[in-house]
Amino acid sequence: MEVGFLGLGIMGKAMAANLLRHGFRVTVWNRTLSKCQELVALGAAVGETPAAVVAKCRYTIAMLSDPSAALSVVFDKDGVLEQIGEGKGYVDMSTVDAATSCKISEAIKQKGGAFVEAPVSGSKKPAEDGQLVILAAGDKVLYDDMVPAFDVLGKKSFFLGEIGNGAKMKLVVNMIMGSMMNALSEGLSLADNSGLSPQTLLDVLDLGAIANPMFKLKGPSMLQGSYNPAFPLKHQQKDMRLALALGDENAVSMPVAAASNEAFKKARSLGLGDLDFSAVYEVLKGAGGSGKA
Numbered sequence: 001m002e003v004g005f006l007g008l009g010i011m012g013k014a015m016a017a018n019l020l021r022h023g024f025r026v027t028v029w030n031r032t033l034s035k036c037q038e039l040v041a042l043g044a045a046v047g048e049t050p051a052a053v054v055a056k057c058r059y060t061i062a063m064l065s066d067p068s069a070a071l072s073v074v075f076d077k078d079g080v081l082e083q084i085g086e087g088k089g090y091v092d093m094s095t096v097d098a099a100t101s102c103k104i105s106e107a108i109k110q111k112g113g114a115f116v117e118a119p120v121s122g123s124k125k126p127a128e129d130g131q132l133v134i135l136a137a138g139d140k141v142l143y144d145d146m147v148p149a150f151d152v153l154g155k156k157s158f159f160l161g162e163i164g165n166g167a168k169m170k171l172v173v174n175m176i177m178g179s180m181m182n183a184l185s186e187g188l189s190l191a192d193n194s195g196l197s198p199q200t201l202l203d204v205l206d207l208g209a210i211a212n213p214m215f216k217l218k219g220p221s222m223l224q225g226s227y228n229p230a231f232p233l234k235h236q237q238k239d240m241r242l243a244l245a246l247g248d249e250n251a252v253s254m255p256v257a258a259a260s261n262e263a264f265k266k267a268r269s270l271g272l273g274d275l276d277f278s279a280v281y282e283v284l285k286g287a288g289g290s291g292k293a
């Protein structure tokens with residue numbers, strides 16, 4: 001199967017490499033074109049623009065940072081819309097809001113093409129290992145065509161119906177994840193500042209009802225102050241912001257998520273946006289612990 005791949009950041013690079021490893025013919029494009037070279041070394045071809053990739057490939061996947069990047073790659077000069085049409089499919093796996101996804105879907109359908117949104121749960125390592133969870137929605141025929149690729153990229157694909165449902169599901173999941181990361185950070189800080197060992201707290205958590213892979217993976221590196229980005233904090237804050245907007249639209253009160261978003265915003269304001277999202281610990285650790293009053 002031949003696919004185009006737009007966006008070679010942390011996730012896109014791992015996903016495109018995985019497709020190549022499994023025998024897919026892949027034509028890649030990235031805004032910073034030099035980043036394509038690593039994929040060329042693995043056997044990829046390069047398209048000079050998103051339009052050139054879509055012209056060459058029947059199916060094109062995108063993995064881009066945010067709504068503005070997702071829109072730009074489709075609607076701007078040399079973008080996807082210039083070459084999409086009958087018999088071609090576009091699959092956006094970026095995390096965006098439902099309105100962005102709907103706008104892209106409508107434009108592609110108007111040109112006769114097919115569209116699926118397919119954001120993913122799982123980070124850099126699951127992307128490298130083909131263990132993502134795919135949250136797809138939109139054109140069911142295109143979804144079925146993409147199953148061989150989804151089977152390589154992920155351990156499970158959900159088809160959630162109409163466009164927007166994949167985007168919304170992803171935002172709900174990441175809203176919960178961001179709030180959990182804040183709770184863990186506050187817990188580590190509280191343990192530390194009240195004379196307990198944060199490492200022992202991690203050991204206790206790992207044996208109880210709230211044990212989870214994220215605490216187990218991130219906890220030890222947080223205690224070392226090591227935040228090599230798997231999931232950049234700026235993207236987690238974007239997801240909190242989009243999830244809170246979804247809450248606004250539906251009159252859903254989310255005080256925990258709102259407080260967590262403030263901590264991620266604060267972290268961004270301190271220049272931590274390109275670090276892993278677990279660096280929010282630096283903000284919460286700094287917020288307490290000046291000793292007993």
Ligand SMILES: NC(=O)C1=CN([C@@H]2O[C@H](COP(=O)(O)OP(=O)(O)OC[C@H]3O[C@@H](n4cnc5c(N)ncnc54)[C@H](OP(=O)(O)O)[C@@H]3O)[C@@H](O)[C@H]2O)C=CC1
Pocket residue numbers: 007008009010011012030031032033035063064065066068069072073093094095096120121122123124230231232235236
């Ligand atoms: N990292 C993770 O753990 C996960 C991330 N996601 C989501 O996947 C998406 C990608 O994440 P990730 O790979 O981590 O992000 P990165 O920041 O590593 O990569 C972002 C990609 O988007 C491109 N890009 C940014 N702005 C534009 C623009 N205006 N026009 C064209 N291309 C642009 C970048 O190009 P350039 O190289 O030129 O900057 C790069 O290829 C995001 O939506 C994120 O929320 C989902 C699950 C997990």
Ligand SMILES: O=CCCC(=O)O
Pocket residue numbers: 095120121122123174231
């Ligand atoms: O959007 C990023 C999700 C990261 C994860 O699921 O571990």
